[in-house]
Amino acid sequence: MLELCDITAGYDRRTPVVRGISLTVAPGEAVGLLGPSGCGKSTLARVAALLHRPDAGTVILDGEPARRWRHRAPRDLRTAFGVLFQQPRLSADPRLRLAELIAEPLRATGRRREIPARVGELADRVGLGPELLARRPHEVSDGQLQRACLARALVLRPPWLICDEMTAMLDASTTAALVAVVESYRRESGAGLLAVGHDRTLLTRWCDRTVRWAELGGSAERPRTR
Numbered sequence: 001m002l003e004l005c006d007i008t009a010g011y012d013r014r015t016p017v018v019r020g021i022s023l024t025v026a027p028g029e030a031v032g033l034l035g036p037s038g039c040g041k042s043t044l045a046r047v048a049a050l051l052h053r054p055d056a057g058t059v060i061l062d063g064e065p066a067r068r069w070r071h072r073a074p075r076d077l078r079t080a081f082g083v084l085f086q087q088p089r090l091s092a093d094p095r096l097r098l099a100e101l102i103a104e105p106l107r108a109t110g111r112r113r114e115i116p117a118r119v120g121e122l123a124d125r126v127g128l129g130p131e132l133l134a135r136r137p138h139e140v141s142d143g144q145l146q147r148a149c150l151a152r153a154l155v156l157r158p159p160w161l162i163c164d165e166m167t168a169m170l171d172a173s174t175t176a177a178l179v180a181v182v183e184s185y186r187r188e189s190g191a192g193l194l195a196v197g198h199d200r201t202l203l204t205r206w207c208d209r210t211v212r213w214a215e216l217g218g219s220a221e222r223p224r225t226r
């Protein structure tokens with residue numbers, strides 16, 4: 001269970017952008033979080049993935065409250081999340097070829113031996129051929145780079161996925177392809193998903209339930225079921 005309890009977070013303690021938000025994702029569940037631009041969805045998504053320390057409130061992962069954040073979080077908690085952001089270029093090292101980008105989490109966790117098989121399998125899954133895998137981020141389209149970032153997010157087989165406007169920059173067919181990859185991964189792994197965005201049609205089709213930002217807050221979650 002991923003529990004966000006009464007989270008207050010932001011970039012200046014005097015004016016938090018997220019105030020007293022609570023949200024729960026059950027194992028295997030897909031929850032969509034809808035909200036207008038600038039309301040704080042990305043900030044909350046980063047808190048959920050242990051990438052941003054909240055000013056107040058608790059993130060509880062499978063009963064264990066998170067106490068450390070970013071690189072200070074224990075590895076097993078940090079690697080429990082596969083995270084995808086809206087702009088793949090901001091989260092991709094421009095020096096790495098796509099194959100190296102996908103392999104990065106395996107390298108960082110000392111699992112180099114798994115790299116060839118796992119990168120091949122995931123490249124197939126997201127639809128990247130050998131020629132694209134040899135290119136660097138500036139030599140591919142946003143959609144191709146996002147495919148590589150999705151492969152990277154799945155490479156450690158995380159039990160949780162956090163997708164922050166993952167498809168906002170993409171066309172309809174790439175969006176459908178990436179959502180299909182996420183869903184097939186979730187079917188086989190049982191991973192839970194928090195998908196953040198402002199596309200109501202996409203999120204209500206994709207997720208088991210969708211909650212609106214305006215409905216969250218205080219200490220109680222008031223989910224909207226589709």
Ligand SMILES: Nc1ncnc2c1ncn2[C@@H]1O[C@H](COP(=O)(O)OP(=O)(O)OP(=O)(O)O)[C@@H](O)[C@H]1O
Nearest residue numbers: 011017035036037038039040041042043044165198
């Ligand atoms: N690194 C930062 N430093 C200071 N303020 C920030 C930072 N990142 C975001 N903000 C501000 O926090 C607020 C919430 O931003 P956030 O990105 O969480 O919203 P969002 O709902 O995801 O928006 P969008 O849908 O446009 O991506 C905004 O007012 C934004 O300007």
